[in-house]
Amino acid sequence: MRADIFTKRRNNHLLFFFSLAILTVVSALITQYDVLKGFSSIAKALIWGAGNFYPDLKSLRIVPDVLPKLWETVLMSIAATMVASVLALALALAGSRRTRISSFCSFLSRGLASLFRNIPLVAWAMVLMIAFSQSSLTGYLALLFGSLGFLTRAFMETIDEVSNNSIEALQATGAGYCHIIFQAVLPASLPQMVSWLLFMIETNIRDATLVGVLTGTGIGFSFDLYYKRFDYHAASLVVVFIVITVILIEVISNKIRRVIL
Template sequence: MKTNYRSPQQFFRQRQLRLWVVLIILIAIYWLSMAIVSFQTIPSIVKVPAGLVWLFKNFVPTQRSISYLGPILYQLWRTLLVAVSSTICASFFGLIFAILGAKTTTPSPILRVVIRFGASLLRNIPVVAWSMILLFSFKQSDFTGFLALFFMTLGYLTRAFTETIEDLDGEKLQALQAVGANYFQCVFCGVLPEVASTLTSWVLYMIENNLRDATLVGILTGTGVGFLFDHYFKSFRYDAAGLIVLLIAILVILLELSSTQIRRAIA
């Protein structure tokens, strides 16, 4: 009987050949895309250093920027509240939908399909698109930004929570059912305690992510620190706009450090 034997050299040579083929295909797709949209790669790369020099020259906060600190901190606080409140609300509903939509805890296969489809739909609509859609109904307000972040976060967390619950060992649920536990006892005693740490990590991650998105949403809805950035930028007060960017970066870093400590505490 003839065996198909490949030496280690042949194996690595074939893998290297596949890698080169994939790389060539990706490069061809890139150049084809650039040709279609008439994007000039080399001239654009040459202009990058000059653009960075202009950026650091104009967007560095100055002595005058301190006079804008009060309004900036107030709007930054409002933006943080919108990001946190939308994430918390989306987490609550996302957990309910995830329990009903997970393969191990769903009461109905049809309900599972409906929830998964809805989560994918909400998640795949960008937050910018949500802002523009809701802007016509709710006008320029913090509530519009809240809803835009809420719908996108709801879809994202529902999917993440669902996969987390489905990764849970099903034998524990079967053991609870074997001793006579009902549906709610299985969920609250067998599922939630096991996945609480992972779910909390997802919530903290989305708070960080939504703070960044809330700035962009504010530009579109005319609220929060995003609107203030847009106002300063269009008024050629680049130093104040740079101060906003700096404060947002500091706040995101502080949130990330706090989230890391919380994850370690509940791990």
């Protein structure tokens, strides 16, 4: 019996990898992708990057211009995430099995969360540019909408994991809906929600660079500007600032997580 199960699993794995190999070959043929040329170009790209894409002393002239843009990007990411978290909490409470008001509200909340989560951030930025052109508001709204779907889903699952015992105990005492939310649900789920919130801030600071390239704002615009001017040393310095900022935010987030979890 065990041998049959093992053989079946092995055959399924072989079938999966065989199908994946066929799909890869067919995709390469359709797109006319040269595999050998692709791998050989990696070494050339590394050599070019080592010889051109690095900050030098002359690139330090851009520091007074780049730091305000970097600060703007960080503040935009935090603001978008915080506003999205408030809206996501309301949607999560309406959609969770533990706290939903009605089946219709739960269905509507889950549908909105799925819609916002499955639209890529780049698509949000491109659609919003039609209405608001290239501006800070466009970047802010793109980050907000992109965060809303993810946080709603994360908060909803966190609330669903809350023990039903405390909720039933409050219901037995005649506690109302708001009392149950603030005395049972939120105290139990808040640490995990804060962890998701910190994760979203880190993600948005990374994504804000790409959004800035599209919307012409923040640190992403600075990188795009220097790169298109073939000022690779300045562009690489912008990348260094972004990496340092992301690492600092992650270190701070990890310390906060260790305190609350």
